Amino acid sequence: MAKKRRSTSSVPQEQNTDNIKYVSLSQETRRRYLNYALSVITSRALPDVRDGLKPVQRRILYVMFADLRLTFDAKTRKSAKITGDTTGGYHPHGDMAVYDAMVRLAQDFTLRYPLINGQGNFGSIMGLPAAAARYTEAKLTLIAEELLNEIRSRTVDMRTNYDGTRNEPVVLPARFPNILVNGTSGIAVGMATNIPPHNLTEVANACQFLITNPEATVAQVMKYIKGPDFPLGGRIVTDRTTIRKAYEEGRGSVKVRGEWRFDKEKKVENPNKIVIYTIPYGIESGNFVNDLGDIVANRKLPQLVDVSDETNDENGLRIVLDIKPGSDIDAVMAYLYKHTNFEQNFSLNLTCLVPDEQGGTIPARLSLVQILKEFLDFRFKTITRRFEYQLEQLEKRIHILNGMVLIFKGLDRALKIIRNSSGKQDAAVKLMAEFPLDEIQTYAILELQLYRISQLEIDNINEELRQKEAEAETIRKILASPKKLWKVVSTELQDLTDKFGDKRRTSIGNVEEIVEYDPQAYIVKENTNVVVTREGWVKRVGRLQKVESTRVREGDTVLNVIPTSTLDQIIFFASDGAAYTITADQIPASSGYGEPLAKHVRLGDGVNIVAAISTDSRFTDEDFEYHGYPVPGPYLFVATERGQVLHIPLTNFRQPSTKAGRRYCRLGKGDRVVFVRLIGEAETVFLASEMARVVHFSLEDVPVLSSAGKGVRGIRLDSKDKLLGAALMARPSDTLKVMNSNDKLVSMGQTKYTVTSRGGKGVRTSMRSTFKELIPPEIELIDWATMEET
Template identity: 35%
Template structure:
């Protein structure tokens, strides 16, 4: 640090400060800049600075909705050069989004050329496209030249820009907004203008209205891509009440009859912010990986409108079942988050309720109305001043002509003259009497200048009458403005009239005025047997010792020799059907569920089972078998603890499986056997066998279980169930089945130690 201080190149302004403080102050500056000037919208006009500057620059370029187009490069260049010191690419992207009718509910920019599409394609370069404002954007700018809002210097102090736009409608709700700042974010869905205006009108009539009553006017978002909202009303109300929540949004579809029992599903509207191309890719991937075995094909027949064709694999498939599977495995159903984090008065970030957002807009509109009214009064006062002077001139026309003709400084003479007296017209310059210097009823500077600028053809009787009418009309208007400024009731009545005019302009007769997103109750996604959805075909399930699983077509000979990877061999091999569900039991005590139809086929070695279920690397497979409803299983750990569980209770709906047998430390799940009989037989690593009644074991859904057998050293090797009358069977070393019916020597109470295994019991300490 001393060397730096002594460096002459550092200059005299060098100041040393702790790194923590230096970084903290600079990061705070960056965070505030991001929050206030980039990521969060203003509650008053619903715009971020870049969008506000784009619209203002287009206004300065006179790109009205009924005018001509200008190159987008010109617009983005003006925005960057005059108001927004950031990259032109970012500015153009922001402008292009304002022109996309699939991204913005009410586009603010009218684009000509390629501005992107719902497939996710990027807009053409700015040199190829043109743009102008829409009538919606003009409604946001209305009153800007009437001192409706404050202006501030631009980034280099050469120009001024509006702090906020007057916004004649609640654009924050109408078009929504999203952004990520430092430590906070915002995500507001678009809504219908008519509905938001109706809610504003109700809030004007009932200022203390509850958020729930506002839902009668704004039932929910209205997305530009349509779709169907299936969120319960109480959830929507809670989201609007707190400013946080989410909405389930589904596609809109119809079932198209193709005749002869054939049909297909046609998707006509997809959820908001879902790219159609990626949606199709995801559905195609689900078909390929057999996540949706009842879907045969997906096809895109879209032109200007969305049209996705979904073909079922079989005509016996239920369309609702197919769509429910698509909802779970694709973006045909999404959740749109609501986070109404906005800037109040352009300064304070706050998560607002629906009522607070509407109130912020209405209070702002009252401020705009007052400022515009005062500005109009100033204009009226100025015009009345001019009119009074012109009327004086008409009443004393001869004297005015004399002053203009003969006086060396007519403007000063007009201002000095006492116009309350009678005048005699001068016949010559010698007869002209200049005004007295102390005239009490002289004209003002503005009036004198207006008289001197008056054209000769205006010197007619009719003009005097018109001036009088104009003065009377302006005085009447001024009186009305004074009453307006003094009365809150008149102000809110005027705001209501303005909102009603907006509603009329952008209502049902407007191109995108009608509601696009509809509401429906979500049908419960019921578990439907696979037999009803896919064709039942015989397969042979093969799982190797290393955990590679595959399905071979048909019921092959189970003694047939198969190919495996080097060092690998068969572990599980059994016959099944494509409609079967398979259960995997891991040493971590979790059960995983797989569909036999989703197993990889072909002539390869299959795929690792860990790719299909989330089996941890440290866990191994204990058993793999076909699920049989209403069957019960005996599960036990290496510590000798276990219980009986109903097989229907261990079905998992996700890849992560379902925890059933609780194990910890070095204990591992060891046994999973179907319950057949009335007794349990256990064998420990010490080769001691214990037989006890099955009813001594509890039936549980999850837990550690109870002790099956007591061990001094070691743990459990195997356990099984059997019928005592039929005896206990096992395979001897020669592969022959041996049955022991006289088991009195090994019978005892649960949790006993047991006795040494019978002669001929397998050395691997296993019953099977």
């Protein structure tokens, strides 16, 4: 018999159960998710408003400055060394995450003023990735040192790193608003940021204006900051009001497009060659050129003949387009703006971390003025702390110098005490007993070299003492006056502008420059026939001798053949009351079955096409005013399965629609549209039901609606009956043709079934049979060979 296995635990089972704590799963999940979200927001994804940096960026720069001494005038070091020291000492994440952040800090097409000087392949505007960290080297740029230089003056708070072995700055003592100057982007949990770069000169001037005008509005600040200034230029074509609103609310959209010019050959512009020399921010030129190549290869833009990328270090970005002679250049550029990344909307989101009263940070979406004020307040505190540190150092030195002056007056006694002492400690005790010195002064005197006790040296000490006291007094006066402190902030901003300021790269345009894209400018006009089947398949064919000759899928039949031109629209009316309008050119030309209309529009389940009409003025009247009607014609007559009828204008459906279409009929529960036709010259209408009931009434009895509605009752039907369709009567010879349940064709004329009022039960035409279907008029085909082109 097998022995019972004993528990290996040394703790009794009763004690183990005592350590179990039951908690609510939902509350614990919520608590842990909030902790995670807060960590991502404050420690990873969002920048600090004061230095404009995320934690990983701040740690990279601090390692390069404080640990590796990779200043502007130093030699470069391997990027692997920089990323390794960053992850090992301050940022416990993956090397690749740190290196990717470092690469972005070195890219002159990402940052307006790069903070790292990279040696080697740090990526390109074409979209090529950077080389591995072991192949590249880096050091700080000169402007990056303006973010770090004051860190040794105790200008910012320090905190311990992740393992408590060293200290790191909470924020860098930035001398310029880096959050606006270089911008940033990031996605946190439940929030994101996307701050565009700006021009340093404009931002510094705006800061100086706010110093003297603290109540200034965004509109006033925008006299200095015209808008974003992207590294590769481009042109902003958003109106000033929209930009101002985005800056006021901290959120909005700015439309940016690339710039082009005609190529010059011997100083003469060539209208057949276009040079693209700037593209929108964040767009890779390689993908852009590939998109242009696809347009040429697929002949989507007939005016564009060829594309070549001539970008190099000497010429910068240069993409050359060969244009067909005589082409409309505005139409070409409008197409590129619409179908490529040559025009982009930059989604501005000024969300960042802002200091709170507890010494931490909280996320907030700020306006442009609020960001500048947050930086200026931080800069004021930083300069105050810098002066306090300088004053502290001066006072320490003054204190020592006063001791040296004091000891010189009793030099002989002091030397005798030192000679007779048994050591440094004994000499210090005796000197403090003999002279009014403290320990700091005493040890400073004992460390003096003998030559410094000469008359000449004491004169130098007295001179230094006078200088230090004058400097200390100057600093005390500055610290005592907020006005003087703000003056220092303003002066240093001006010095920074003089040193690093440059002109705008991104030009400012206006909305009037936007050329509306007109798709018809790229469509070759030609006559065509659009074939629609009952199962919803569509195609275009040039000429059609007879309806039976066109190919359809097995079991399907042709619903209609619509003559039109490729520039006109086709309106499809579905049984659920939705109308879809698309350009005829979008329907595929095919000698086969074509393709489902559902590829172009969003048809509901079980919905079928009832009718299709062209907007071609040769076959459909243009809009006209008709006396007594509230809306212009021509008009549609609509009938539903439950006997409702509508009279609505066609004009509402002439323009192209979205895939969702437009509503032309509002249906009751269980109802559907069974008939849609243009009224034309018709004056009366027949309605026929499945139970062989017919009603004949005047179209004037149906009121005209200006938009979609439920209509009025055309025929009163029993619960088991339903309307099969309608027939419009324009001539006395017109008849209603139906196929009855005996498969017999029945024709009903207007003489026998005269006009009555609408809404009644109609006439029961047969007691022995019912109606199977209405026979529509024969499809008339157009002979394009004999028809005059219009």
